[in-house]
Amino acid sequence: MSSIVLQLSEKEKSQVKSSFSYATQPSKNPYVEAFFKPDGASITIYSSGKVMFQGEKAETYAQKWGHKPSTSTTTQQNNPMIGTDEVGNGSYFGGLSVVASYVKPADHDFLKSLGVDDSKKMTDQKIRQIAPLLKKKIAHQALLLAPQKYNEVIEQGYNAVSIKVALHNQAIFLLLQKGVQADQIVIDAFTSPKNYEKYVRQESNQVPQAISLIEKAESKYLAVAVSSIIARAMFLDNLDQLGQGIGITLPSGAGHKSDVVASQILRTHGMAGLAKTAKLHFANTQKAQKLLK
Template sequence: METITLSPLPEEIQAFVQHYQNYRMPSKNPYIAYFFKAPGATISIYTSGKVVLQGSKAEIFAQALGYQQKIQTVTNAGQDFPLIGTDEVGNGSYFGGLAVVACLVTPDQHARLRSLGVGDSKTLDDRKIRTLAPILKQEIQHQALLLAPKKYNQVIASGYNAVSVKVALHNQAIFLLLQQGVQAEKIIIDAFTTQKNYERYVQAETNQVTQAVTLEEKAEGKYLAVAVSSIIARDLFLQNLEDLSQELGYSLPSGAGSQSDKVASQLLKAYGIQALDYSAKLHFKNTEKAKKMIER
């Protein structure tokens, strides 16, 4: 577990507290002014001004406090040709839909993408994502798909599972991008299952991609096309979460932690199960946890 200790400026601390308010939790430690339990990290802000971040994603949250992150460099190796890359965002979040994006990146675009600071969306904070995404959508040929929560629940109820629904979306994004007339020497998916599973599930889809598709682990750190897709997909997911929050009048958190349980129980009380069907992935355990919370 990674531990990072910082002494940020007071204004950086206040900006962090405001931005990550949804993850704030109570602390019995009298020396801790603010405590946050976020996906992959805990953040303790002490009254002295010291900040301690712990967890696998500590480095990501530390960036918002001025930490100079160790950015993984995407090299040219294996991508000196037109390449389609895909990635998805929202799979691990109870609230919000599932966003999948396929992008075509050519070698002449590499320098521009690096100058923008393109990298895996998991290594960029949301402010950077929201800044980069409109530029990338304008400059990079892509196909974006968003499976809204209500439709997601219908698809799952019809017989798809959490893996096969992603197979269907990745396949469709690639198919529609190729329909635009693009040509790629290679198609890479950031692996979310095995190659064998993907090929088994994709056979059931109506639209078939005839070109070879390769699933590769940690592809977002190897291929700029996948990195671009991860950024656009993250932006699409965040926008969907914002839209749903405005419609329902509740701030819907990302992830599937205790804060999601709390908000889900509030929605159940206010609107009933139809609110969760509209805004969340019902098969997650959060649904049952929320029901038990309002039964107490």
């Protein structure tokens, strides 16, 4: 999905508002001046002057206000930016880690020298080797939602998507609070912009800048790749710690092996033990209970 952010003058913002007045939609974000949903796109005007175009026809609409399409990933990254990613969403055991990282063009050579890439393409050994170096060099904000807290939040009415929205939003908000100045903020897309906007409205802290949700962003932007590595290392450490605490090695993922281990935990520690180590709303819980019987 295309996502384009432009910095427009007051005159240009007025022109956008006039052009898309027929497609005006409400927005509860206090930093949004206007929000439009024309055919094939969504357009958000922020009080900062940034205007975000998202959707299949984003480039078509944005070109009217000076956007020039570029296929160069290097060009897309040639500015200070924040990138976020999460790890643990698809794993039954372990928490959910979300990281926002601030990367400047001056950091690129350092990151490339370490072989920074999408964490899904790297071994756990490599991730654990370079994550401490990234944490020391790159400004970032890391959040970890432990399984027990995750389960409590689910009971309070959150779902798997709204939890991620809340964590990504909070990580970005806290990183900006540290004083970094990002020209662009990119989230590795895990839901649609419409869904993200719906859930983020419910959060008390609002990010005052345009945010782009881009599919497979971890392989396109170094800032997102850094976040994916730090988040993966954090998830692995948490998985190890939880396993040591309960005396059982916990697997990553949500396959049959997780069902078997979960049934062992139920047998020795009961549901309370499982609640401390696993995301209970996964189907693995029911499967483990059947195995136990």
